Amino acid sequence: MPKLELLPAVDVRDGQAVRLVHGESGSETSYGSPLEAALAWQRSGAEWLHLVDLDAAFGTGDNRALIAEVAGAMDIKVELSGGIRDDASLAAALATGCRRVNLGTAALETPEWVAKVIAEHGDKIAVGLDVRGTTLRGRGWTRDGGDLYETLARLDSEGCARYVVTDIAKDGTLQGPNLALLRDVCAATDKPVVASGGVSSLADLRAISLLVPEGVEGAIVGKALYAEAFTLEEALKAVAA
Numbered sequence: 001m002p003k004l005e006l007l008p009a010v011d012v013r014d015g016q017a018v019r020l021v022h023g024e025s026g027s028e029t030s031y032g033s034p035l036e037a038a039l040a041w042q043r044s045g046a047e048w049l050h051l052v053d054l055d056a057a058f059g060t061g062d063n064r065a066l067i068a069e070v071a072g073a074m075d076i077k078v079e080l081s082g083g084i085r086d087d088a089s090l091a092a093a094l095a096t097g098c099r100r101v102n103l104g105t106a107a108l109e110t111p112e113w114v115a116k117v118i119a120e121h122g123d124k125i126a127v128g129l130d131v132r133g134t135t136l137r138g139r140g141w142t143r144d145g146g147d148l149y150e151t152l153a154r155l156d157s158e159g160c161a162r163y164v165v166t167d168i169a170k171d172g173t174l175q176g177p178n179l180a181l182l183r184d185v186c187a188a189t190d191k192p193v194v195a196s197g198g199v200s201s202l203a204d205l206r207a208i209s210l211l212v213p214e215g216v217e218g219a220i221v222g223k224a225l226y227a228e229a230f231t232l233e234e235a236l237k238a239v240a241a
């Protein structure tokens with residue numbers, strides 16, 4: 001059985017690595033230099049980095065140059081997220097050399113464009129399905145954007161390669177992942193799913209690992225690493241077992 005991939009997160013707001021609670025603007029705790037954080041995860045053995053431009057997601061500017069610097073400094077695979085909504089932002093994201101990008105708002109607001117870029121870029125495109133209940137949220141998770149399962153069916157029919165699934169109610173709270181949501185999404189698609197939001201312990205990671213046979217491919221871990229609930233080395237060992 002393939003092991004669960006772990007993607008330590010670096011979310012960038014106003015040039016700083018931050019953690020949010022429920023993804024809410026204004027709930028930031030700052031953790032200093034995004035580059036230092038990313039290099040630390042790489043040194044600890046990460047194979048992936050989940051790198052988010054929160055300003056681009058919220059429409060409060062962007063950290064494009066810094067994101068490019070961080071992505072360019074990585075020897076590991078990078079997944080980029082936040083505010084990738086049109087040809088210019090997609091081109092800038094792909095030019096960083098990242099392995100893939102997550103589209104969120106665009107999948108809700110400009111589905112034709114998303115279908116086009118899925119056709120052009122294949123598995124370089126993933127779609128972030130960020131939900132409250134089963135309602136998708138866009139624009140930095142501030143606006144409703146339709147039904148999770150209807151959107152998933154549409155994206156599947158367009159050949160979307162992968163989904164990053166976040167329960168916003170869990171994100172940044174250290175309350176544990178929404179395993180039922182992950183199971184339900186895996187049952188609704190044959191495509192791999194990356195779990196995001198709420199991981200609090202090694203037990204949570206082991207619980208997500210048990211969903212690998214159902215289609216969960218990876219887990220994004222943010223707050224738990226910054227709060228030192230466990231180390232990345234411990235997490236990598238836990239999912240390798």
Ligand SMILES: O=C(O)c1ccccc1NCC(=O)[C@H](O)[C@H](O)COP(=O)(O)O
Pocket residue numbers: 009010011019020023024050052054057081082083104128140141166170171172173174196197198199220221222223224
């Ligand atoms: O990814 C986005 O585009 C985004 C937009 C608006 C608010 C937050 C956003 N992402 C947050 C993340 O991807 C978190 O890093 C991730 O869910 C980790 O959560 P946690 O382990 O609970 O800190």
